[in-house]
Amino acid sequence: MTVTFLSDDVMSRLQAVATWPNFDGLRYTIIDEIGRGGMGAVYRGLDDVLGREVAIKVSNGVPGAELERRLNDEARILATLEHPGIVPVHDVGRLADGRLFYVMKRVRGATLPEHLAGVTSLSEKLGIFERVCDAVNFAHAHGVVHRDLKPDNIMIGEFGEVLVMDWGIAQTAGSGDRDIVLGTRGFMAPEQERAESTDARADVYSLGAVLSWLCGGSGAPRPLGAISARAMAAEPSSRYSTALALSSDVARFRAGHAVDAHRESLLERTGRFARTYRTAIILVAAYLVMRILAAYFSGARS
């Protein structure tokens, strides 16, 4: 038998393909691998019955193990959160080898860092941030804390939709993983890092870190810096009490109003007033100049 020669690249490809889960007997067919994390891998798949593309997350863990419990929790949490900013779950099932999987909408788009490569407008960035806050606030209203908010877990869809992804370590009221540190350093609240109990204010902290990242850290305008700082206060009680309150303060900044997190000096207030009403000020100034010129020329003629 002549054995087909395979280059290292092809071997890697075949190795990946060979490890894809076996969906024989189920309505899904794997197209490609999208990503891989600690809990499992996410695949682009085809729903053979409906003929549409889906995303399928498959547990790494053996049945009954902790990883499987998390994947199951994630699917159930997502199923309870019907919001335009949260990916809907379509199905949950088991593979022939016993591993759990769930099927969700396939989001076509880019992660926030990828998307922002082509965005320079601060206002647009803040608009995205407010929509992230909307989704997170909705989850909080349903008793769900995300606990891993970071730029990589935010996706911008093809039509500009903003989606909060990866609810793998989210917790519902009354549940939790005390004594286990889960999350991403740099975006994780201090109490979460200490494996203490967390609530919605842990997400407020992470949102503050995302806002700081969005605005370029120390280069951000002072009011935005102050908003991030308040959201990221070490003590949860010193933070915004809700994601909505944080979002509202950002919206005030975007509208040119004073923000709660920052007490302005007279100079800053004047500058903000000038920026906010720049057009009106220019028009009034132009009108006054014209009136002065008109008075001058009419005086000169007489």
Added chain:
Amino acid sequence: MASAFPPTRHSVIERLRKDDAAERSAAFGDLVEGYWQPVYKHLRATWRMTPEDAQDLTQAFFSDAFQKAWLEKYEPGKARFRTFVRVCVDRFAMNSRQASGRAKRGGDIRLVSLDFDRAEQEVRALALSAPADAEDFFRHEFVRSLFGRAVTEARAEMERTGRLVHFRLFERYDLDPDDHTSYAALAAEFGLTESQVTNYLSLVRRTFRAHALIALRGLCGTDDEYRREARELFGLEIE
């Protein structure tokens, strides 16, 4: 068509230890087919042998192993069968060098055809250098040989069952690393729908995996080793 899981088959050691000469000979043929390329490349890369010496020694190694039946002395508790083969090759190469200062020509292996010219082309294409870890290198080449056989078998099966288009898709999408074509482009090129492309590719991939598992089963020393290898290579938990 090959199913997702291979049929029950005895381990290579069980088959080599059979009294039936034909069965033993067939088992050895399978073993040579699965291992001769890793052995040859190991001698070329790790032992820095010339192509001629590596060819002679590969032939001699398998001839000697068959005639003296020393691969059958494998003890599963000590190492994987693949590691055992590699260590045997190393000992054989060392003894050959000490005995004559060059690899001695071995008896011909008539059980399978050893296409050394092709293997040497591969050695040159891969620009093999002395590996840092001989065991890793041997494993890598073992997997290359295993996957190569599985691709060949998958192609043969697709041809047999009138599914050559399926295999052509597989070639274009999975076997051509320079071509990052999309399912949509393939669908247009082959006059299919994207769903058909998805399903056809899925079928060939499953067939490839099934053949790789069948071949793997025949090259492992024990059932436990087979399960471990299948888990590592394919992420499969096999009962």
